[in-house]
Amino acid sequence: MQKRKVDLVVIGGGPAGLAAALAADEEKVQNIVLIERDIELGGILHQCIHNGFGLHYFGEELTGPEYAQRFIDWVAETKIEIKTNTMVLEIAAKGQEKWVYAVNRTDGMVIYQTKAVVLAMGCRERTREAIRIPGSRPAGIFTAGTVQRYINIEGYLPGKKVLILGSGDIGLIMARRMTLEGSQVLGVLEIMPYSNGLTRNIVQCLEDYQIPLLLSHTVVQIHGFERIEGVTIARVDANLVPIPGTERYQAVDTLLLSVGLIPENELTRMAEIGLDKVTGGALVNQNRETSIPGIFACGNVLQVHDLVDYVTEEANLAGRAAARYIDSQRVQGEQIEISPGNNVRYVIPQKIQEPITDPIDFYFRVTEPMSVGEIQFWVGKEEIYRTKKKFLKPAEMIRITVSFTNWEKMIQVGKLSVVIKEVS
Amino acid sequence: MEDYDVIIIGGGVVGAAIAHKLAEYELNVVLLEKESDLASGTSKANSGIFHAPYNVNPETLKGKLHLRAMEIGPKLMNNLHVPFKQIGALVVAYSSTEVAKLENLYVQIQKLNLPAISWLNQEQVMDLEPEINNKACAALWAKQAGIISPYEFTFALGENAILNGVRIYLDSEVIGLREQESRMEVLTTERIFQGKVVVNAAGLHSDKVGTLVGDYEFTITPRRGEYYLFDRNCGNIINHILFSVPTEVSKGILVTPTVDGNLLVGPNAEEITSREDRQTTRKGLEEVMLGGERIISNLQKGEVINLFAGLRSVIKETEDFFIRTSANCKRLIHVAGIQSPGLTAAPAIGEYVVQLIGEMDGIILRPKKSFGYYRKPVIRFSDLSREEQARLIDQDARYGQIICRCEQVTEAEVVDALTRPLPARTLGGIKRRVRAGMGRCQGGFCGSKIMDLIAKYSNLSKLEITKEGGNSYILSGVTKGQ
Ligand SMILES: Cc1cc2nc3c(=O)[nH]c(=O)nc-3n(C[C@H](O)[C@H](O)[C@H](O)COP(=O)(O)OP(=O)(O)OC[C@H]3O[C@@H](n4cnc5c(N)ncnc54)[C@H](O)[C@@H]3O)c2cc1C
Ligand SMILES: Cc1cc2nc3c(=O)[nH]c(=O)nc-3n(C[C@H](O)[C@H](O)[C@H](O)COP(=O)(O)OP(=O)(O)OC[C@H]3O[C@@H](n4cnc5c(N)ncnc54)[C@H](O)[C@@H]3O)c2cc1C
Numbered sequence: 001m002q003k004r005k006v007d008l009v010v011i012g013g014g015p016a017g018l019a020a021a022l023a024a025d026e027e028k029v030q031n032i033v034l035i036e037r038d039i040e041l042g043g044i045l046h047q048c049i050h051n052g053f054g055l056h057y058f059g060e061e062l063t064g065p066e067y068a069q070r071f072i073d074w075v076a077e078t079k080i081e082i083k084t085n086t087m088v089l090e091i092a093a094k095g096q097e098k099w100v101y102a103v104n105r106t107d108g109m110v111i112y113q114t115k116a117v118v119l120a121m122g123c124r125e126r127t128r129e130a131i132r133i134p135g136s137r138p139a140g141i142f143t144a145g146t147v148q149r150y151i152n153i154e155g156y157l158p159g160k161k162v163l164i165l166g167s168g169d170i171g172l173i174m175a176r177r178m179t180l181e182g183s184q185v186l187g188v189l190e191i192m193p194y195s196n197g198l199t200r201n202i203v204q205c206l207e208d209y210q211i212p213l214l215l216s217h218t219v220v221q222i223h224g225f226e227r228i229e230g231v232t233i234a235r236v237d238a239n240l241v242p243i244p245g246t247e248r249y250q251a252v253d254t255l256l257l258s259v260g261l262i263p264e265n266e267l268t269r270m271a272e273i274g275l276d277k278v279t280g281g282a283l284v285n286q287n288r289e290t291s292i293p294g295i296f297a298c299g300n301v302l303q304v305h306d307l308v309d310y311v312t313e314e315a316n317l318a319g320r321a322a323a324r325y326i327d328s329q330r331v332q333g334e335q336i337e338i339s340p341g342n343n344v345r346y347v348i349p350q351k352i353q354e355p356i357t358d359p360i361d362f363y364f365r366v367t368e369p370m371s372v373g374e375i376q377f378w379v380g381k382e383e384i385y386r387t388k389k390k391f392l393k394p395a396e397m398i399r400i401t402v403s404f405t406n407w408e409k410m411i412q413v414g415k416l417s418v419v420i421k422e423v424s
Numbered sequence: 425m426e427d428y429d430v431i432i433i434g435g436g437v438v439g440a441a442i443a444h445k446l447a448e449y450e451l452n453v454v455l456l457e458k459e460s461d462l463a464s465g466t467s468k469a470n471s472g473i474f475h476a477p478y479n480v481n482p483e484t485l486k487g488k489l490h491l492r493a494m495e496i497g498p499k500l501m502n503n504l505h506v507p508f509k510q511i512g513a514l515v516v517a518y519s520s521t522e523v524a525k526l527e528n529l530y531v532q533i534q535k536l537n538l539p540a541i542s543w544l545n546q547e548q549v550m551d552l553e554p555e556i557n558n559k560a561c562a563a564l565w566a567k568q569a570g571i572i573s574p575y576e577f578t579f580a581l582g583e584n585a586i587l588n589g590v591r592i593y594l595d596s597e598v599i600g601l602r603e604q605e606s607r608m609e610v611l612t613t614e615r616i617f618q619g620k621v622v623v624n625a626a627g628l629h630s631d632k633v634g635t636l637v638g639d640y641e642f643t644i645t646p647r648r649g650e651y652y653l654f655d656r657n658c659g660n661i662i663n664h665i666l667f668s669v670p671t672e673v674s675k676g677i678l679v680t681p682t683v684d685g686n687l688l689v690g691p692n693a694e695e696i697t698s699r700e701d702r703q704t705t706r707k708g709l710e711e712v713m714l715g716g717e718r719i720i721s722n723l724q725k726g727e728v729i730n731l732f733a734g735l736r737s738v739i740k741e742t743e744d745f746f747i748r749t750s751a752n753c754k755r756l757i758h759v760a761g762i763q764s765p766g767l768t769a770a771p772a773i774g775e776y777v778v779q780l781i782g783e784m785d786g787i788i789l790r791p792k793k794s795f796g797y798y799r800k801p802v803i804r805f806s807d808l809s810r811e812e813q814a815r816l817i818d819q820d821a822r823y824g825q826i827i828c829r830c831e832q833v834t835e836a837e838v839v840d841a842l843t844r845p846l847p848a849r850t851l852g853g854i855k856r857r858v859r860a861g862m863g864r865c866q867g868g869f870c871g872s873k874i875m876d877l878i879a880k881y882s883n884l885s886k887l888e889i890t891k892e893g894g895n896s897y898i899l900s901g902v903t904k905g906q
Contacts, residue, residue: 109814139891
């Protein structure tokens with residue numbers, strides 16, 4: 001077993017990990033190790049061969065691999081040490097000390113003793129089992145991301161007569177992709193009365209190919225014992241319960257699921273870092289620092305992002321903050337808690353902590369769609385910030401930057417609430 | 425034509441236990457299984473409990489063999505390196521009516537003088553199980569109960585039988601049987617076998633096998649039980665197997681940690697007509713969740729990682745095991761109606777059936793000197809300490825290559841499963857041997873890598889690889905660019 005001392009370990013080599021490592025390097029952090037379990041850097045972007053990446057960050061439309069490659073090239077120009085095909089098994093923290101255990105076939109087990117850690121492990125897809133669809137358990141049921149990898153990276157097609165459950169972006173993109181590969185995509189079912197994907201994906205991936213989107217519908221039973229043969233679908237009521245009498249059988253040979261992503265926080269949990277039940281990610285302050293000082297989180301491991309541009313931005317923040325921490329080993333001070341109010345599902349960061357940096361970026365999502373909403377920030381009974389936004393959808397993350405003037409008061413109250421009011 | 429002393433039909437835990445016991449003697453034995461792996465029927469979908477005999481009826485064959493298995497089971501599992509955790513069980517009453525039933529049960533148990541069963545009051549129950557529903561009022565504590573992996577037990581019996589000379593044919597469904605002078609002829613989809621004795625351990629299909637010789641002595645009724653499996657991070661919320669108070673037909677819904685550290689909730693009991701219908705249903709799953717919540721009030725539904733159902737093979741007239749020579753054919757032994765606790769009782773069933781075989785015409789039971797427990801233990805990387813893991817990787821670099829991320833299964837372990845005496849050939853086979861694909865992502869990440877390894881070790885193309893044999897293909901073709 002090798003033991004090594006370093007300044008920063010970044011776990012995960014997707015867009016979040018890449019940007020965090022680069023940001024820390026720019027801030028002159030010396031020994032940075034970037035660990036990725038896959039054989040190459042880039043994370044989930046490798047399989048996203050469609051374009052639509054980088055509009056905000058680079059002002060141009062790139063494919064996933066193109067977006068990733070820019071960062072991979074930049075990292076190659078630095079002295080950031082890259083460990084691919086290496087899996088982190090555990091993070092441990094005690095006082096100021098932190099250890100990261102990683103394995104691969106050439107170095108064996110290595111323990112990195114490090115000053116700071118950035119968590120950038122991304123997310124995984126929710127499965128058929130996790131959403132508890134009853135029925136038999138045949139082959140032919142896949143998550144959309146798995147199929148995306150089979151088709152785009154390996155060149156295999158999983159089936160010919162396909163139904164997609166869930167209108168998440170990956171599902172929409174795969175509806176188009178499988179159609180182009182000659183499979184018959186019968187439709188996309190969504191249990192909610194609205195879609196969970198970006199509007200541009202509904203238009204470009206379904207409407208342009210005449211693939212029906214059935215809202216308020218779900219799969220209630222799976223049939224077939226060896227390979228899937230069909231599903232029973234039904235309409236659901238306002239409480240998302242299937243309405244008796246609306247069931248109908250649909251023959252398929254493949255079922256794709258695009259029913260949500262779950263931040264991959266097993267390592268985080270092992271280190272006993274505080275987690276947010278709603279986001280599934282760590283609880284963080286404005287520097288994306290978790291409940292353990294010196295451990296930061298960014299990208300999909302913190303909250304599921306719909307745009308990679310925001311991932312990069314968040315990772316820059318975390319990387320710079322990690323650099324400051326390594327420099328000064330500062331401990332966390334007084335804090336202001338941020339509580340999500342009316343029609344706010346969650347807010348990142350969940351708290352603001354001294355020393356305060358200004359301005360602060362907030363990312364959040366609505367619980368229900370709203371055509372025009374006024375976002376309000378309240379400290380006690382005082383409203384300190386408001387702004388209007390149009391077309392609010394749970395699927396589209398809202399990002400705003402706010403400068404505050406009255407920190408003293410906020411710290412006194414200790415709490416900041418964010419609410420969204422409908423504007424007619 | 426291949427000629428054997430004994431031909432066993434069915435590679436569930438019962439068939440495998442019989443094969444393993446027969447391997448101790450100088451006999452030529454073959455086992456025929458219709459699916460692509462052992463433990464593909466009821467033996468793969470059950471509660472995995474080594475039952476303590478708290479509701480045993482020693483008058484029945486089921487009761488007798490259960491009690492005998494208590495004596496020989498743990499040692500056998502140890503010899504075969506099958507993980508067995510004797511964590512004990514609580515049979516818990518949640519109402520005064522149930523307390524009364526439990527008291528009755530306790531009185532009966534005391535009459536039988538069964539070891540290691542004691543009475544717990546409410547406080548003692550809460551002490552042992554702080555997370556239990558606070559309506560719990562009393563419990564029986566059966567210390568002998570334990571948890572095992574039902575498929576690993578079956579594979580282990582099969583493997584050690586192979587290492588002692590037994591042959592196993594998979595994908596071999598028996599479709600014809602007839603007596604020819606002093607021999608039985610057994611016809612499978614692939615070929616004809618000849619043997620002195622045939623053992624019918626075909627589980628749910630055992631009555632169908634009987635009809636092949638015109639024997640309609642018994643009928644099997646499938647009784648389905650559905651389950652929820654929860655993520656590993658829930659496995660340690662309880663310390664014991666938690667049973668409800670048993671009813672006439674079933675031990676009721678239970679909540680238990682599994683040997684692998686998950687949490688299992690189920691089964692309900694529903695009579696159905698089809699012997700293949702291992703489906704879960706909305707209604708059944710609701711019943712299971714309600715039953716589970718009666719035991720643990722805050723089950724975390726968001727942590728469910730799998731749902732499945734298993735079918736008990738029941739002879740309704742007796743609710744007992746049916747182990748005897750066919751009335752129509754003196755060379756055929758039925759081993760049928762093996763409902764719960766069939767997994768627990770399997771070693772005793774094996775012993776009992778071998779005794780019956782020993783009494784048959786042309787069979788002499790001569791112990792085989794070379795018999796031994798040769799099965800190598802399965803190494804589980806994720807269960808080892810960091811130092812042990814580091815040492816393993818130094819010896820074999822493939823232990824440094826994680827294949828299944830959720831369960832932290834390494835390439836070396838997958839390759840082991842592909843090269844053992846009873847090798848895995850399907851994704852399901854790998855999953856049940858080394859847990860790869862059994863975690864929270866259910867194989868989404870690692871499925872493709874495992875298919876590559878199966879392809880390499882069994883000389884198949886990736887397109888030929890299946891989930892569970894037959895038509896359960898994963899990939900239908902290649903993309904346009906390929
Ligand atoms: C299918 C799909 C389509 C998308 N389409 C678009 C789009 O059109 N436009 C857009 O802007 N955004 C899109 N996104 C969103 C964007 O790509 C993601 O939000 C972004 O890739 C997330 O970056 P990340 O670095 O947090 O995670 P990932 O890219 O998932 O990277 C995480 C990395 O961490 C590694 N890792 C995890 N655990 C460990 C460990 N223990 N040890 C070592 N390494 C580990 C993983 O292997 C992975 O490489 C899409 C996302 C998906 C999934
Ligand atoms: C819901 C449930 C929970 C249970 N819980 C427990 C428990 O906790 N503890 C316990 O001790 N017991 C339990 N049991 C009982 C236990 O699982 C069974 O008793 C045991 O698995 C039966 O094994 P078997 O070998 O008889 O049947 P199976 O495992 O079904 O094996 C029969 C085999 O025969 C094969 N076969 C059938 N027809 C043919 C043919 N024509 N040719 C070739 N092969 C054929 C089948 O494919 C199958 O593999 C439970 C059962 C169920 C259903």
